Amino acid sequence: MSNERRQIVLGVTGSIAACKSVELLRLLVQAGFDVRVIQTAASRNFVGMDAFQAVSGRPVLSEMFEGGDTITPAAGAQAGSGPSPDFTHIELARSRLLLIAPATANTIGKMAAGIADNLLLSTYLACACPVVVCPAMNCRMWEHPAVQDNLRLLERRGVIVVPPETGMLACGEEGAGRLAEPPRILARVIQLLGEPVHGDLEGLRVLVTAGGTREPIDSVRFITNRSSGKMGFAIAERSFSRGANVTVIAANCSLPRNPGIRYLDVVTSSELARVLNAEMGGFDVLFMTAAVSDYKVSGTGTMGKIERVDKKDLQLVPTSDIVSSLDRNNKCSLKVGFAAEYGEDNLERAREKMFSKDLDMIVFNDISRSDTGFDSDDNEITIMAKDRGDVFVDKTSKAECAERILDQVAELLADSSGGCP
Numbered sequence: 058m059s060n061e062r063r064q065i066v067l068g069v070t071g072s073i074a075a076c077k078s079v080e081l082l083r084l085l086v087q088a089g090f091d092v093r094v095i096q097t098a099a100s101r102n103f104v105g106m107d108a109f110q111a112v113s114g115r116p117v118l119s120e121m122f123e124g125g126d127t128i129t130p131a132a133g134a135q136a137g138s139g140p141s142p143d144f145t146h147i148e149l150a151r152s153r154l155l156l157i158a159p160a161t162a163n164t165i166g167k168m169a170a171g172i173a174d175n176l177l178l179s180t181y182l183a184c185a186c187p188v189v190v191c192p193a194m195n196c197r198m199w200e201h202p203a204v205q206d207n208l209r210l211l212e213r214r215g216v217i218v219v220p221p222e223t224g225m226l227a228c229g230e231e232g233a234g235r236l237a238e239p240p241r242i243l244a245r246v247i248q249l250l251g252e253p254v255h256g257d258l259e260g261l262r263v264l265v266t267a268g269g270t271r272e273p274i275d276s277v278r279f280i281t282n283r284s285s286g287k288m289g290f291a292i293a294e295r296s297f298s299r300g301a302n303v304t305v306i307a308a309n310c311s312l313p314r315n316p317g318i319r320y321l322d323v324v325t326s327s328e329l330a331r332v333l334n335a336e337m338g339g340f341d342v343l344f345m346t347a348a349v350s351d352y353k354v355s356g357t358g359t360m361g362k363i364e365r366v367d368k369k370d371l372q373l374v375p376t377s378d379i380v381s382s383l384d385r386n387n388k389c390s391l392k393v394g395f396a397a398e399y400g401e402d403n404l405e406r407a408r409e410k411m412f413s414k415d416l417d418m419i420v421f422n423d424i425s426r427s428d429t430g431f432d433s434d435d436n437e438i439t440i441m442a443k444d445r446g447d448v449f450v451d452k453t454s455k456a457e458c459a460e461r462i463l464d465q466v467a468e469l470l471a472d473s474s475g476g477c478p
């Protein structure tokens with residue numbers, strides 16, 4: 058693939074989510090794209106041009122005057138390292154893709170109305186290439202009919218919208234409006250352009266179990282746990298961004314999905330075991346992130362709904378320990394378990410599980426804390442592997458925890474016989 062064919066334009070507009078665009082840019086560059094960044098004036102209130110220039114290795118384009126068309130490379134831009142100051146929106150519009158992330162309600166509105174009062178909007182109007190818009194804003198702005206109508210209009214004109222996610226917003230409110238996670242945006246770009254992802258895990262086949270199983274009591278009730286699947290999904294997304302071929306066995310996860318990842322949905326622990334055993338042979342690394350129920354109701358559970366007057370005693374029987382009973386057909390397979398432990402000696406109990414379950418690595422998290430772990434966006438973990446020192450990861454996002462876990466896996470694979478890709 059020639060360099061020219063990998064040129065894309067990243068438009069950054071004035072939302073606090075512009076901070077996440079630096080991470081998105083890093084993933085795009087890592088995946089082999091030559092990215093030109095256009096910042097609107099408002100976005101520079103959140104992130105300076107130097108940050109984007111450092112990551113893209115290209116001068117960042119912006120306007121010296123609002124409403125003008127003058128292009129200002131960031132200070133320190135090397136002559137000859139990118140577009141010259143007379144580089145026009147027409148030239149930029151010849152790129153393979155225009156990606157706008159974050160896209161504010163203001164920019165979306167102007168795109169819909171055909172207003173071209175800055176370089177990014179002029180480039181958009183001049184573009185013949187695919188355009189991807191990733192909105193980010195407060196939840197009430199996102200739900201406003203004006204924004205929704207503008208987006209529907211843009212979609213009818215062929216613009217691809219990567220919808221925002223739901224969660225805690227920068228303004229402190231909770232709702233829809235958070236910029237889609239950078240690996241999900243990367244996946245959409247790659248899917249559109251039909252290109253492989255480059256990264257240090259290129260060619261690695263990764264299988265992740267995620268979420269919490271449900272064991273039926275009757276047709277409406279079940280036994281489950283607090284796992285949301287966020288940690289497993291973060292590992293899957295980060296593996297994908299680093300070039301791996303990823304499959305997720307998802308147990309009851311209602312999280313946004315990445316178009317570059319294959320998902321197999323399961324409900325119960327026995328379904329998870331069946332699908333995992335069927336898939337296992339074709340993978341190099343298994344992340345056993347799912348919280349599998351340790352007990353299920355004896356028999357198959359009752360059909361229908363148990364009534365209060367039935368006064369039923371539930372008979373519980375243990376489920377099988379799935380990861381312990383997997384056979385190691387595939388010499389290459391590396392198994393990573395997860396241990397959510399509570400109370401004294403929790404670290405040592407996790408280490409003991411690594412040995413008793415025949416895992417190569419285990420990721421411990423302390424569930425006596427309420428600010429990390431289950432259903433939270435953050436985690437604090439200790440990564441343990443046989444014959445290696447423990448790696449402690451202080452409280453951070455699950456995405457960052459996933460990166461640290463993958464770093465350790467990459468090191469283990471590099472140290473092992475070299476049989477793995």
Ligand code: C5P
Pocket residue numbers: 326345346347348349350351376377378379380381393394395396397410414
């Ligand atoms: O024993 P515990 O549930 O703490 O072990 C956690 C690890 O074992 C996780 O990786 C989990 O996915 C896996 N596990 C399993 N089968 C079970 C219970 C847990 O594979 N029935």
